[in-house]
Amino acid sequence: MARIDEVAAAAGVSISTVSYALSGKRPISPDTRRRVVDAAHRLGYAPNAGARMLAGRVTHIFALTEPLRRETHAPTHMSFVLAAAVAARRHDYDILLLTDQQASEGMHRVTASGLVDAILVLDVAPDDERVAIARAITTPTVFIGIPDDHEGIDCVDLDFEAAARLAVDRVADAGHRRIALIGQPESTYRLSNFPPRVRRAVADRADERGLAHTFATTGEVVTEADAVRTAVGDALDAGASALLLHGVDDMHAAVLDAVTERGIRVGSDISIVSIAASFDTTKLPIQLDTIPLIPEASCDLAVDLALARIDDPHRPTGIHLLAPVYRDAGSVTAPPSV
Amino acid sequence: MARIDEVAAAAGVSISTVSYALSGKRPISPDTRRRVVDAAHRLGYAPNAGARMLAGRVTHIFALTEPLRRETHAPTHMSFVLAAAVAARRHDYDILLLTDQQASEGMHRVTASGLVDAILVLDVAPDDERVAIARAITTPTVFIGIPDDHEGIDCVDLDFEAAARLAVDRVADAGHRRIALIGQPESTYRLSNFPPRVRRAVADRADERGLAHTFATTGEVVTEADAVRTAVGDALDAGASALLLHGVDDMHAAVLDAVTERGIRVGSDISIVSIAASFDTTKLPIQLDTIPLIPEASCDLAVDLALARIDDPHRPTGIHLLAPVYRDAGSVTAPPSV
DNA sequence: TTGAAAGCGGTACCAG
DNA sequence: CTGGTACCGCTTTCAA
DSSP states (O other): OOOHHHHHHHHTSOHHHHHHHHHOOSOOOHHHHHHHHHHHHHHTOOOOHHHHHHHSSOOOEEEEEEOOOTTSOHHHHHHHHHHHHHHHHHTTOEEEEEEGGGHHHHHHHHHHTTOOSEEEEOSOOTTOTHHHHHHHSSSOEEEESOOSOOTTSEEEEEOHHHHHHHHHHHHHHTTOOEEEEEOOOTTHHHHOSHHHHHHHHHHHHHHHTTOEEEEEOOOSSSOOHHHHHHHHHHHHHTTOOEEEEOSOHHHHHHHHHHHHHTTOOBTTTBEEEEESOOSOGGGSSSOOEEEOOOHHHHHHHHHHHHHHHHHOTTSOOOEEEEOOOOBOOSOOOOOOOO | OOOHHHHHHHHTSOHHHHHHHHHOOSOOOHHHHHHHHHHHHHHTOOOOHHHHHHHSSOOOEEEEEEOOOTTSOHHHHHHHHHHHHHHHHHTTOEEEEEEGGGHHHHHHHHHHTTOOSEEEEOSOOTTOTHHHHHHHSSSOEEEESOOSOOTTSEEEEEOHHHHHHHHHHHHHHTTOOEEEEEOOOTTHHHHOSHHHHHHHHHHHHHHHTTOEEEEEOOBSSSBOHHHHHHHHHHHHHTTOOEEEEOSOHHHHHHHHHHHHHTTOOBTTTBEEEEESOOSOGGGSSSOOEEEOOOHHHHHHHHHHHHHHHHHOTTSOOOEEEEOOOOBOOSOOOOOOOO
């Protein structure tokens, strides 16, 4: 807990010089600069957080609201939290946790007390209550995920439509003429924002490319292995030679099970692409081509957006989409010549 | 972002009166007190975090170090984070996240900058590197979990030995004479601190109670379904009428599978108790008697300890064990009369 | 029971 | 290129 005046004394300069030498906010001669840095290092100096928050108007803290609800996929969620923390630290920011029960109370509180410079919103729901709060407070807020009503707020997410098109193009280019999209449970298409968009984007692109296409959901509310089996069976019976997957890890596993059971080999008898998977697909028993939803990418961009808005509170808000990336794992090949 | 002077003006009192009226640190007439509270509420006043940290010497922030590594059981981990956040909020504290890569750097940084009042350590390993750091810094640090070398540090955890004894007593009281402990994978008994203790406590208590007992591990490094099946089979062949389980969710599920396959009914043909499960056992296909490891209990106690140490930095450190609680779900009954 | 004012440890402006 | 110093907003003595 060394203080700035101790560093100043040790370096034989004034405290303002120490401040400037360390922040780099005004030119300092290389010599003094070194003396200051040395002294600071030697004393283990770090500016007092409270003093910095008071004097500067910057806290160097982001709040992270995360619902932590039961239905949240824990591993995925953890990756996002970790990615957010890493991205924040790269800019000398720390992460303050706001859990669900405090979503509203917490966002208001950190704003009123000036505890944080910006708020990052995780695990965004289509009708997320935090949208209203974000509009009501002055603290810059960035959503990682896109709610239905996103007027006037900053959002970051994967470009799902582009991802869907990329997947269709890939199998079309490989020569497939009949494809099937294996999707999420029924209810998801009513409750969530993106599954319907992916579905439509796939259908539209398939039409453009002249591909025959089918679509199937995989359960009612949660993924059901039986429903997946049926969906895969129907797709194959309809003559599909390529499957596009959009869903959780369980669904992927069930698809691979169903395919394997039939003695069909992925990457030769059938081609598969996973769209927007947010889990670690390399843990699946068979490696799949993937257009992943990458937590690091989303969080990096979110942090950049937050910093930009802190810098200029009046810059226009908007949705920022991440370009999809295709990860080839050999699960797409030319269709078997019939 | 109303300030204290605005509240003072609105209430017609001095700044210091506002401070005292809100903190309750000195007697204020009921009348002025109400006026102040009203004004503060009306203006949405919250003390500026930076100013409070500077002037008082209290940040109202706890750091939470969490490794977030791959082998961590994500759902369990999330429960602990949530429990810590809730416990902290009850005392007007927020949680600042320190992820793995920053474990050392972060703990030093928050200490040097006075960003937090105390540090909570999650997901403690037997040879945890954070022990050394905790000793080197002045910030009060509480471990949720007990490392091998815990000299001079504060730790909180379930009393595993007591839990083991409780489990043995329960089945012994129910009339069982031969029991089996189904444990963790081999490597865990070398790498981790508590599995061996549970094993020994079960064995000792069983001896005291005159019970025949066996023990089996369930894999090499990770839980293997086959190993579980074998372990269960051996136990039954040896005539065990009660099983004690100490392991992860997968192991529990595998045990229930193995038992069910044999047409044996839990709670009548065989009795089962789960010891120190940190996951949600109610999600298992069959409800089991449990002596759970409760995140809320651990975190509440950890926060209390942290506050106590902030209050008195010189109080003696030590291990604080939580008394085990038996949750009856009907899976223990008298052994079938042969 | 209340008020005035001295810091807390930085930042950044104003000088030089 | 460097130094002096007026705040930042609150807590907490010291006085009344």
